[in-house]
Amino acid sequence: MSAEPTVVIRLDGDGFVYRPGETLSGQYWIVSRDTSPVKAIEVSVLWHSEGKGDEDMAVHEFWQRDADELHPIDPGQPERFRTTLPQSPLSYEGQMIKLRWCVRVRAFPYRGKELVGERQFQLGNVPPVRVRSPA
Amino acid sequence: MPWGQRGHARGTLPLDAAESFALARSFRYYGKKRGNRRTGSPALGRAGEAIFWAVLLLLGCSGTIVLLLQFVVPEWRVNHEFVTTTCKVVDKRIGERRGEDGPLFRPEIKIEYEVGGTTYRDWHYDIHHHKIGGGYSSGRENAQAVLDQFPLSGTATEARYPCWYDPMNPYVAVLVRGYRRWVWWAFTVPASFVVIGAGGLIYTLLQWGKSAEHRAVMAQRAQERDFFGANASEPSPYLFVPAGTDITSSPGTRLSFRLPMTKSPGWALFGALVFCVVWNLSVFAAILIGLRMAGRFGWFLAIVVPLGLIGLGAIVLFLRQLLVAARIGPTLLEISGHPLQPGGQYRLFLSQSGRLTIRDMRVSLVCEETASYRQGTNSRTEIQEVQRYELFRRPQFAIERGVPFEMELDFSVPEGAMHSFKADHNEINWAVTVESDMVVRPNYKRSFPVIVLPAQGDLGR
Numbered sequence: 001m002s003a004e005p006t007v008v009i010r011l012d013g014d015g016f017v018y019r020p021g022e023t024l025s026g027q028y029w030i031v032s033r034d035t036s037p038v039k040a041i042e043v044s045v046l047w048h049s050e051g052k053g054d055e056d057m058a059v060h061e062f063w064q065r066d067a068d069e070l071h072p073i074d075p076g077q078p079e080r081f082r083t084t085l086p087q088s089p090l091s092y093e094g095q096m097i098k099l100r101w102c103v104r105v106r107a108f109p110y111r112g113k114e115l116v117g118e119r120q121f122q123l124g125n126v127p128p129v130r131v132r133s134p135a
Numbered sequence: 136m137p138w139g140q141r142g143h144a145r146g147t148l149p150l151d152a153a154e155s156f157a158l159a160r161s162f163r164y165y166g167k168k169r170g171n172r173r174t175g176s177p178a179l180g181r182a183g184e185a186i187f188w189a190v191l192l193l194l195g196c197s198g199t200i201v202l203l204l205q206f207v208v209p210e211w212r213v214n215h216e217f218v219t220t221t222c223k224v225v226d227k228r229i230g231e232r233r234g235e236d237g238p239l240f241r242p243e244i245k246i247e248y249e250v251g252g253t254t255y256r257d258w259h260y261d262i263h264h265h266k267i268g269g270g271y272s273s274g275r276e277n278a279q280a281v282l283d284q285f286p287l288s289g290t291a292t293e294a295r296y297p298c299w300y301d302p303m304n305p306y307v308a309v310l311v312r313g314y315r316r317w318v319w320w321a322f323t324v325p326a327s328f329v330v331i332g333a334g335g336l337i338y339t340l341l342q343w344g345k346s347a348e349h350r351a352v353m354a355q356r357a358q359e360r361d362f363f364g365a366n367a368s369e370p371s372p373y374l375f376v377p378a379g380t381d382i383t384s385s386p387g388t389r390l391s392f393r394l395p396m397t398k399s400p401g402w403a404l405f406g407a408l409v410f411c412v413v414w415n416l417s418v419f420a421a422i423l424i425g426l427r428m429a430g431r432f433g434w435f436l437a438i439v440v441p442l443g444l445i446g447l448g449a450i451v452l453f454l455r456q457l458l459v460a461a462r463i464g465p466t467l468l469e470i471s472g473h474p475l476q477p478g479g480q481y482r483l484f485l486s487q488s489g490r491l492t493i494r495d496m497r498v499s500l501v502c503e504e505t506a507s508y509r510q511g512t513n514s515r516t517e518i519q520e521v522q523r524y525e526l527f528r529r530p531q532f533a534i535e536r537g538v539p540f541e542m543e544l545d546f547s548v549p550e551g552a553m554h555s556f557k558a559d560h561n562e563i564n565w566a567v568t569v570e571s572d573m574v575v576r577p578n579y580k581r582s583f584p585v586i587v588l589p590a591q592g593d594l595g596r
Binding site: 020042044046049051052053054055056057058059062064086087088089090092094095096097099104106114124125126127129 | 346347348349351352355372373374375376504505506507508509517519521522551552553554556558559560561563589590591
C-alpha cells in the first residue's frame with residue numbers, strides 16, 4: 001500500500017472510450033494507511049478545456065456526500081456512481097484547444113489538505129487533429 | 136501518514152488508476168504560473184471580490200440613510216407631526232449665497248405665529264431652510280415666484296396664512312408641506328448600489344470555500360433558472376454546440392438555405408469610409424489649428440505629418456475596399472441541409488458576380504480553433520485553422536459583368552470531424568470559404584459559417 005493517500009477511481013466497461021448517451025459507471029475509494037474520516041466527498045463528471053485559451057469547464061454530474069455524527073464517511077469503503085453521458089461536447093485533441101472528460105473525486109478531511117483524484121476518459125471518437133505541414 | 140500531509144505531482148497514470156494529488160488549503164498570495172502568465176490566487180481574488188461588493192453595499196446603505204435623514208424623515212415629520220396654526224407674513228426677501236457654479240437663491244419669509252401664548256417671529260419657508268445651507272437653488276426667478284405668493288400681512292389686510300410648527304421645537308415652522316418628487320428618484324442611485332453590492336456579496340459568500348466543480352454547478356443551475364434569457368427555449372441536446380438559427384433564417388433559391396457571410400463587404404466599405412472621413416477631418420482641423428499658432432508650427436508639423444500619413448493610408452484602404460466592392464460582386468452560397476452531420480452528404484450552390492479575371496478559385500470546408508485568454512490586463516484572441524477540405528478548385532477563368540459564375544457541387548463532411556463548439560474562452564468553428572486569387576489584385580476571401588453537430592456513430596469497438 002502506498003504511503004500517501006490515493007484516490008482510486010475505477011470505471012466499468014473498457015474504462016476509456018464512451019459513446020454520447022452511454023452510461024458511465026464506476027466506483028471510487030481512498031487508499032490510506034490512516035483511516036481518519038472525512039467531512040465531505042465530492043464526485044464530479046466534468047469536461048474542461050486545456051490549451052492556449054483560458055480554461056472552460058462544465059460539470060455534467062455532481063454528487064456531494066457530507067458526513068455527520070450519525071453518518072460518518074468511511075473513505076476506504078468503495079462507493080458507486082453512475083450517469084448517462086451527454087451528446088456533447090466530445091473529447092477533442094486539437095492544436096490550440098483540448099477538451100478532456102474526467103471523473104474527479106475531491107475529499108475534504110477534517111484536518112489538513114484536501115485530496116483530489118481524477119480519472120480521464122474519452123467521450124466520442126474524434127481523432128486528434130494532425131498538424132498540417134505548410135503548403 | 137495522515138491525509139494531505141504530502142501530495143504528489145500530477146502525471147500520466149495507467150488506465151486502471153486515478154490520478155490523485157493533495158491540494159494545499161493554506162492561503163496563497165500568488166496562483167500557479169500558466170505558461171508565461173500567472174493566473175492569480177483564487178482565494179485572494181475572492182477576498183478582493185467580497186471587499187469590493189461589501190464597499191458597494193456600504194456606499195449604497197450610507198447613501199440611503201443620508202437621503203432618509205436629510206429629506207424623507209424631515210418631510211414626513213412636517214406632514215404628520217407638525218401642528219397647524221396661522222401666521223402673519225411680516226417681511227420677505229431672497230436669500231443668496233455663493234455656490235460652486237455661481238450664486239444660489241432661496242425664498243425667505245419672516246412670519247409671526249403664536250404657540251402657547253408665546254409669539255415666535257423668524258425667517259422660514261420649508262423644512263429644508265432649517266438645515267445649514269438648505270433650500271438654495273440656482274433660479275432667482277423661482278425664489279421670487281414663491282415670495283410673490285405671500286403678500287405681506289399689512290395692518291390693512293391682516294391676511295393670515297396657514298403654517299405648521301414642530302411641537303418639540305416651536306422655533307421650527309414651515310409655510311409649505313409635501314414631498315419633493317426628485318428625492319424618490321434620487322433613491323435609485325443608492326438603491327442600485329445596495330442591490331448590486333448585496334447581490335455580489337451574497338454570490339461571493341455562497342461560493343466561498345466551495346470547490347471549482349461545486350461553483351461551476353451553482354453557476355450552471357443559476358443559468359438554468361434564467362428563464363428570461365436564452366435558456367427559456369427548449370434546451371438543445373447538443374450542449375456547447377451553437378444553435379446557428381441565424382444560418383437557416385434565409386431560404387435559398389436553388390437549395391434549402393442561403394448561408395450568411397461572416398463579414399459583409401458593404402460593411403467593410405462603410406467602416407473604411409467612416410474611418411477615412413473622421414481621421415482626415417481631424418487631421419485637417421489639427422493643421423488649421425497649427426497654422427494659427429504661428430511660430431510654433433515646426434514641432435506641430437512633426438506631429439501632424441505622421442497623422443497625415445495615416446490619413447493617406449486610410450484613403451488607400453477605402454479605395455481598395457471600393458475597388459473590391461465595385462469589381463467583386465456578391466458571393467451567394469446555398470446549402471441543401473443544415474446543421475451538418477459528420478459523414479453527411481450535402482449539395483452546395485455558388486454564385487459569384489462581378490467582372491473578374493480569376494487565376495485560382497477555391498471553395499473549402501474549414502475548421503478553425505479560437506482561443507481567448509488574458510495576458511496581464513489585456514484580453515487576447517487567437518485563431519488557428521486546423522482543418523481544411525477543398526471542395527472545389529478552378530484555375531484561370533473570367534466572370535463577365537451581368538453573367539455570374541454559377542456552379543453546384545456535392546460534398547460530405549468527414550466522418551471524424553469535430554463538432555462546432557462554443558464556450559466562454561474556446562471555440563471550434565466551421566465555415567465554407569470562397570477564396571479567389573485574381574490576375575489583378577486584390578484577392579478576396581469570403582467566409583460562410585456552418586454548424587457541424589457531434590457524430591452519433593459507432594465507436595468501432
